[in-house]
Amino acid sequence: MDDMTRIVGHVMTPTFEDIPRQAIERAKLSILDTLASAIGGSDDPIAHSVRRLGGLSGGKQECTIWVTGEKLPVLSAALVNSATSRVLDFDETYEIYINGCHASAYDVPPALVLAERDPSISGAELLAAVATAIDLHLRLARSITSNCGDTGRDNLVAVWGAAAACTRLLRLNEEQTRNAFGIAYAHAAGERQMYEEVTHVVALQQGLRARSGMESAFAASVGLNGPHEPLFGKYGFYRAFEPDHDLESLLDGLGDEYLNASISFKPWPSCRATHRGISGILELRERHDFQGDDIEAIEMGLNRHAESLVVQPRDQKWNPRDSVTARFSLPYVVAVAAAKGTVGIGDLRPEAFDDPSVRRIMAATTVEIDPEITRLNARRGNSPTRVKAILKDGAEHEVVVDTPFGHPDNPASLSDAMRKLESCAEMAARPFTGLQIEAIGDFVTNLDAAPSVAPLFELLAPSTSTGRA
Template structure:
């Protein structure tokens, strides 16, 4: 981890200019085909999350309030049966939808980034008449910029005793640089305008407000960030810069840069430029097969694998002990008290229950019916959640070596009659660090169909997947938008 830059060195730093220039000048044709495919996979995954996100109560409230603004019908709200709103309003709703069910990507356990980029960029691309290639390029560029800013910061430390200590201020405001980069590229900002757009984005992005999340039960709809507000701030920043609005133009640099504003524990400035344009973070995405906190995914993997391997049913289980990362315990994810939809996304006992009884992961895991399901409740009461002792040392090693978590050690013990079945894993399905766990095209296609089942018109999911598989060949994004219009629920 690089030292905090001195005031003398501050003037020599030029991260803002470097990333702004990259955002507007990087040629899509110079991105390797394998990375382009990784970008398309990320777009596909995020749009599946957005359609599924319509079923979450917070989404209905956000849409109702934002739609009241009215205005020019410039861009489509995903899954809303053809509702069109001004581009900033559509971007707000589509950004919120993408994170609402909490199944969206993470980048090295740093942040959910794509929710603030993919849906909002689709709103802008539709409004501008952009091609599929231009849209995909904007998504990849936006993801790259925001991910590097997020990865340059640290929100937690690990002591010698393995205990996780969260910073007093943390959040996901860095994602705004993804929305502004994607939008700025689509509307044709030059590098100077993009630097101003970055500054406007910093001045208008929501505060980093995730520090309290998980400490108060029941969990609120705000979760750890309002992605709609982040998305709209980024889109609007680019639009203002295009009209000549100005700002500070070194907001990613020095002692008073964004990392300090966002409350980062320290600052790894090297990641901002490390192999920029050749190392594409879309290929390092961690995907979530399940609609629940990534810290908890390994435990779901292990329980389902043990049931399949040993042939027992959830009714046969008498007790479960799941040991997880200390960050999950610090945020009370071992609680079986599930009152709200958001509670369900962050309760390991509940998630193990719905994984056992509610079928394929998707919106059906977070319905009122699922929360009332007595089988799920009984199973959750059998689950004890403890600290996995190997997680702290692994986190410290990874943070020291990489600046971010790679491994997420977890273990499980499942008691069935007089037998105890155990498992231990350092990676979950969807992690990019091991070939056995990397998400494939088949994985993301299955997730897309499972998450959008009954939420789109008949045949629309297949149509959307065909378009997304050949996004670079699309003259515009109209067909994709139409396939994702849906019926709503």
Template structure:
């Protein structure tokens, strides 16, 4: 059932979710869901370390410093305290800047980069000590909402013109912050409704290779904090937020938001458990192609220096998302260039954070090979996975021989999860790239382990930051 079928029905899913999230207690959350939230917190904060010195982050940090204001919430990895909406904003930007963060392969979005920064910022304005268990409940609340919205959306991001990580971030951040602050259902609903008045997240930033691509989830986190502050003062927002006549479903998603999927199994089926974690710091639509390229590289007789042509087949959505940046002249373009990522994989046998710097983009051997890659749409892949993160088939021509590899599910997902060693290497890579000592990875791991049992999450987060800064 699509949203327009419920235009005059009651209640809106937003009301149901406000009631659900306000009442959700840690003890009611299955251990597997807590484990999923823990992994998300780990990965989101690790990615924020890598993003600390990424283009755009220090510039925003300069803006926030210039603005000043009440010291409410921590800017990660700085020791700086700023007003909560500002902290949520810059921490969200930091977590997404390297495009290394989580992804929901069915919903086509990132979750933690708006939810975790919003929950952390809300801790700074709470009038009570927020325990680790309350913090976990808030993160679960936000992650489940953003994932449900994504799974229930039946229109692709290319057709809609929105990046769902940025668009749905506003609602998820508001829900997470409201749960931290123990808002009752009415105020939680108003917060989500106020967030709706701020919601945006265009796909055009990807097409243009703009730095604001990495900032949109942070905007969502910031608006969530603004929304809960307003709701706490008694201000009202839209009530029929998702399914109303002018709700999200019709006005943003062309009436392709499935109300049945939104509601199905709420409190029993946890979509946040399906979040995947990235082994490569680039758009998830590239990942199957990278894995396929690495398989090609390992085939007997393959020599990338002799390749005359490479064809990469994806679904239409993948082709639009990562097949259009023929020249990777900026880091954002490179993150969204299937040609560039295949070339990196074939030339170096890996794709990592060091491949996404202005210096790396000029490497002649990578640029030369990338120019030989032709992105194409495969009808069979479109039929089987038209709405999902795209599978990829890569064909490389050497003389009269064609080397072929196809990958249908990228590493890091449910079928091919990252191992503990993979996650540790990723954390160490993030620390080094962010300018920190990779030997502090053990202290970071230990701090994450302690969060669930924390009596005061604000104190433990400050200690975690101090551990990374070695102070």
């Protein structure tokens, strides 16, 4: 059996019962986390703009835009819900891959959109599709051995994760699935310049690829074909775009080991490369019993790749004036954590940027490339981080953090995702009741027993018309 046939079979063949229980339970967490991130991000200016974009094309009102409750055509709904899941940079990520990979925000929303469009899709069918799509997405991502900070190519494989979820839920046959993957190759895209210039595309790309993956599956369903060797052919993806790759990372354990269980939960709404710094200062605060007012200075060290993402350009990262810059600013979010004991959604909004307690600590924060961390972890995008707190009384406390909370070696649970959902609901564009939030959590927790996913979508749009949508 050739490699592409193996991949197509992996997408199509496994039933719910064939998939390891750990992967199914982790898929529940991915769904709940994605919903929480979208609900929390629904009042962000980028989310407002994305909803306006989704509404421009008109069309059949068939699928729910989460939180606001408006109905859009299925492709537009996939774009809007996926992008909204990413606007806060609160969604989970595959941090043990050298480049990081936000697979869930690409793959979960289109799966949910199709489950609303077709009420015959069961909860078990949805979970199997999500676990399989994220597994394939992560396998494709980890097969790329070059660092996107060097090449400028960022997560070009994402379209195949979304396509995998959609081909399963549209119940395509083998020929159609191969064609969908070939058509998806025409949509493959991903670039690093969006991070360099700190643009809205950081979030919008999730919506674009979710829509592209779904559109590829639809195109195959109506008889359009595409290349049958989009990955391994003479001009396939690996030869044309990623010559530095490791096919063993893609194929080893395919069908037996599901990588979605290795994805990381994010407790704070900022780039995961900042979480070791946040975790470090919070650990020092708790261990040595000091507050923000006690801090004289903070010193941090990390590797070059992480430094280029969350420290450069320094004039912007020490003076964020927009939410996207703040989410990718290590000195800012660590200063927030040092001053307040946590980092919340409200701390990443422009009205919070001039908090004098945060400004004082940020001005006293230095970040440098650490030679030893770089020597041992040169290629990792999510670098271990050294954090030193220098206190006004002369005391100095230091820690190096490598597996912050949410890492697969320090994992989160469904209960953690539920608490995240509750806190995100407080920032939603329209208010949710406590009973609604509890019902969302209960439904996702018991999704494998649901004959249809349809009841979930009534819970995702508050019935009240008040709010800021």
